[in-house]
Amino acid sequence: MGITNSNKVINMERIDCDGSLKVTLALTAAPDIVTNPTDIALVLDRSGSMTGEPLASMKTGAKTFIDIISESTGGQASGEIGSGSRIGIVSFSSTAVQDTQLITSVATLKNAVDALSAGGSTNHADAFTKAISLFDPSSSNAKVIVMFTDGNTTAGAPPAPVAAAARAQGIIIYCIGLVGSDGVDVGVLNDWASDPAATHVAVTPDTADLEELFAELAANISKTGATNIVINEKVTDDFVVTSVLNPTVGSATMLNSTSLRWTIPELGVSAPESATLEFYVRHVGQNPGTKLVNESITYSDTEGNVVDFPEPAVAVECDVVVNPEECPLPVDLTIQSCSDAVVVDTGDVYLESMGTILQMDVTVKNVCPQKRVALAVILTEVDENGTEYQRGTKAVTIPAHSYPSCRDVLVKCIKFVVPKDLDVSGGSTQTMCSPRQFKARFIAHNIDSDYRCCESVLTL
Structure with a gap:
């Protein structure tokens, strides 16, 4: 009811110790009629007192009603009433007629409304009877x-008992009254309609108000998805919120480094509607492991929808990082202030040869x-014939770590300088930026070991 789907997903299954990830919150809401298909008998007075402007205004209102129901059930694009709901037209004067059965074609329903003409007396009992017979009890x-x-x-007969029989069958009755030439007894309409009358009866003396009354009633029947939504999100202490993007619906605000608030005035009020919010978080904890991203998330709206969001978790790997070579001193x-130019002597840099710096990481x-x-x-560097040429060897000591179990160690920024004058990729005819082929080989072993050679003397 109201909120039909809620979700929370992250875009990474694994991050490094200082890694970031995107979190997406999503909501979908729909009018209640979408999840609860409804058959509607639209019963329209075409008695003689409706001649002229009243009939024209009623037709406009009835067609607006049909459009809103079509839109709220997701069928507007196809010209059909969707999600299993249907509308039937019954009109009445001295007697009542079923102008259509319960159907989904918006065009057919509107044509039936447009074809109505005014004349005759007012037989409400027959109108209720014909409307009830549209419904399939099964x-x-x-x-x-x-x-x-x-x-x-x-x-005709008194209509109140017929209306009461309809309500007893579980049929909901709404009444719209126009104060015409012979008046409308609001008390009678309240007696016919379902309780409470305040939400099931609307009366106006002005034909100009009819379209609005039909529109409001259609919205009431389709019901609101959700209004005044407030979502409060708080991430765990191992994460901080680094940025919040504009949501597709509503607005979002960072409250502090670990929490935000998303507000949506209304969602899915007149038609099925989805909303998403994306924000980024960064891991600031020191320990590895599988971690929940959010500490808590709360939802509230005016309609009292109960919404549960998933609790995604990410695997955080805090590898040991070694930087064997420091960057040059800046x-x-x-x-x-107010200087347009500056000249600074930054010292000497000796350019011995053109070339390339290879920088490699290895785990x-x-x-x-x-x-x-x-x-x-x-x-080594490889020439066009596959011959390898030595380009350097480096030995690095990786310090011991104190984690309780074996760990992967990321060794970063191992640098080799390969000058241009050592280029064997194609000789002097190649351009400065011609491709060069290299091969890197890695050898690693433990320095510390509890192995000892056998020092005992074997006596035979």
Whole structure:
């Protein structure tokens, strides 16, 4: 009812210790008629007192009613009433006629309304009887009668017992009254309609108000999806919210580094509607593991919908990171305020040859605690014939870690300088930026070991 779907997803299954991920909140709401298909008998007064402007205004209102029901059931694009709901037209004067059966074609329903002409007396009992007979008792659809009239009963049997019998069968009755030439008894309409009368009866003396009354009634029948939605999201202490994007519906505000609020004035009020909010979080905790992203999320709306969001979790891997080579020391520069230009002597940089700096990362798998690791990197360059040429070797000591179990160790930024004058990719005819082929080989082993050679003397 109201909110038909809620979801919360993240775009990553695994992140590094300082990694970020996107969180998406989603809601879908729909008028109640979408999840509870409804059969509606639209009963229209065409007695003689409706001649002229009243009849024209009623037709406009009735067609607006049909359009709103079609839109709220998701069938507007196809020209059909969707989601299993149907409308039938009954008109009455001295007697009542079923102008259509319960159907879904918007065009057919509107044509039936447009074909009505005024004349004769007012037989409400026969109108209720013909409306009741439209419904299939075996159907699970909700059943609604919308009675429009501009006057009191002047023909036929008393209508109140017929209306009471309809209500006893579970049929909901709405009444719209136009104060016509012979008046409308509001008390009688209240007696016919379902309780409470305040939401099931509407009366106006002005034909100009009819379209609005029909529209409001259609919205009442289709019911509101959700209004005044407030969602409060708080992420766990291991994460911080870094940015919040504009949602597709409503507005979102960061309350602090770990919480935000999403508000939506209305969703799915007149037609099925979805809304999404995307925001980014970053892991700031120090420990690895599978972690829930949100600590809590609360939902509220005016209609009292109960909404549960999933609780996605992400695997966080806090690998040991070693930087065997520091970056060059920076040169500090200061520019005074209002200076248009500055000249600074930043020292000497010796350019020995043109070339390339190769920078590589490598992950050493399953390094056990309290053991240093020796890592060697051998770089060769390959010419067009497949011959390899040495371009350098580096040896790195990876410090021991103190985690309780074996860990993967990420070794970052291993640099090799390969000058242009060592290029064997194609000789001097190649351009400065011609491709060069390299091969890197890695060797790693534990430095610390409890292995000892056998020192005992074997005596035979």
